[in-house]
Amino acid sequence: MSSNVISFLAAFIFIIITFLLIYIIYKLLKNKKKTAMRLQELETRFKPALDLDAEVLSLEKEIEEKRNAISDIQTSYATKKVIYDRLIKEVAIFDEKLAFAEMGVYEPHFDYSDSEDYKAAIIAVREKQKIMVSDKTAVLCPTEWSLGGSKAQGQTMTNRNIRLTLRAFNSECDASIANARWNNVNAMEKRILNAHNQIDKLNASNTTYISDGYLKLKLQELYLTHEYRENIKLEREEKTEASRLAREEQKLIRDMERAEEEEARYLRLLDKAKKEAEKSVGPKLDAYNEQIKMLESDFAEAHARFERAQAMAERTRSGYVYIISNIGSFGDDVIKIGLTRRLDPMDRVREFGDASVPFVFDTHAVIYSDDAPALERALHGEFERTRVNAQNYRKEFFRASLDDVEKAVKRLAPEASFFKDVEAQDYRETLARRHQTLVNTENTTMEPMLAFI
Structure with a gap:
């Protein structure tokens, strides 16, 4: 074959190969475009799912960060709580209010007498x-x-x-x-x-x-x-109590002396009236006899007061145990059980109702006893668990109902009288006055509104 033929064949083959390559490239590009479009279509179709997965991953990452932050906070809190508790205990030592809130009952370490x-x-x-x-x-x-x-x-x-x-x-x-x-x-x-x-x-x-x-x-x-x-x-409180008892004893002696003077005065008047009656006749005698009867009655009362005052002055254990209450000042079921050696025990009760409390006391029992301290201790023992002031035993207030107190009195002093009535006059009148003031205020407020209607 000639060289021209060979050159022609070579050129033809090159052209064929070139076309084939171009066709293959074209097909590839066309398929790639279809693939890209298909991928884009798939991505569009599954985008919500892909976004959700991304959101889940983001949330899981955020949760993990929060957990780490919480763990760090808990560790920091535990450390600071230990420091805080220690500082609170130290501050409580210097802060009286905190010390009072955390105080315990002090137990004496020594038992010296004075x-x-x-x-x-x-x-x-x-x-x-x-x-x-x-x-x-x-x-x-x-x-x-x-x-x-x-x-x-x-x-x-x-x-x-x-x-x-x-x-x-x-x-x-x-x-x-x-x-x-x-x-x-x-x-x-x-x-x-x-x-x-x-x-x-x-x-x-x-x-x-x-x-x-x-x-x-x-x-x-x-x-x-x-x-x-x-x-x-x-010791100061005991001296105060001893002084009060001494004053009461002095008052008993003065009461005895006054009762003795009163008895002597009535006796003189009675003797004088009897002598005048011996010289009188008729209506005048009747008048003297009437006067003599009155004087004899007064003399008997004076003599009885003298004997009672003398007995109380000479026998220091005799006296009166009183039971009183004051619902206006202390509320219901708070009872005071005390002792006095005064000739008139109500003087002591009236003292309690002075300006130191807003209302007067009601008296439920005044019991005379030859051994008043023993009776008082027995009554205190009945209600020891409900004593209001467990630290100072001279504060003789107890939480007890009048029914329970009456039962105790009947058991320990059967002959004593007990009155359960709670008059509380000042207190109840005060409540009534406040109620009336409230009603008047409401009426005054409503009148303009009714007039407007």
């Missing part, structure tokens, strides 16, 4: 403290320190630390003891213990600490000082 014994014990405890300070056993430092290679300078530094520790601890203890009251003495005890612990922690690096013996003496001083103050208050 304030002088407490005073002597306080002085003895303070002397022991001074001895411990002098003997260098109040604050201890077992480590022998050196400063700049010098043991002498190290000992000087240790002595300064001990003095500083003593000054800080003593100041805290003195403040606690000075501020101790009935409602915060337990808090002051915690304050001293807290000061001891905190000072020892601050001194841990130089191995200086307050001895347990010195701490014990400081706590004893706190207890003794508090009980000494309470004992003085109790």
